[in-house]
Amino acid sequence: MLTFNLMTALKRLALPPELLAARPKRLRFLVFCTPGKQVHHARRTLLRLAREWRRFTNWQQALRLLPLPAPS
Numbered sequence: 001m002l003t004f005n006l007m008t009a010l011k012r013l014a015l016p017p018e019l020l021a022a023r024p025k026r027l028r029f030l031v032f033c034t035p036g037k038q039v040h041h042a043r044r045t046l047l048r049l050a051r052e053w054r055r056f057t058n059w060q061q062a063l064r065l066l067p068l069p070a071p072s
Contacts, residue, residue, distance in 0.1 A: 014062040031062070 007027070011020050019027065036049045 010062075013067075014065045016061055 007024060011022065011027075015022075015027075015031070019030070022030070036047055039046045039048055
């Protein structure tokens with residue numbers, strides 16, 4: 001039940017409207033399985049994503065829409 005609620009919240013808050021009816025398998029291939037690498041540089045943690053534009057724009061839009069905490 002928790003996973004269902006998290007997926008529903010993610011789709012409604014952070015993903016484009018055309019993915020609102022997407023099943024978890026489709027989201028896994030479009031969003032979650034994006035190749036990336038976690039990098040530590042200059043006391044910062046960065047996430048480097050693949051340059052495949054469709055996947056990159058999905059991540060960009062999702063990160064813009066999510067309410068993130070203010071930096072401390």
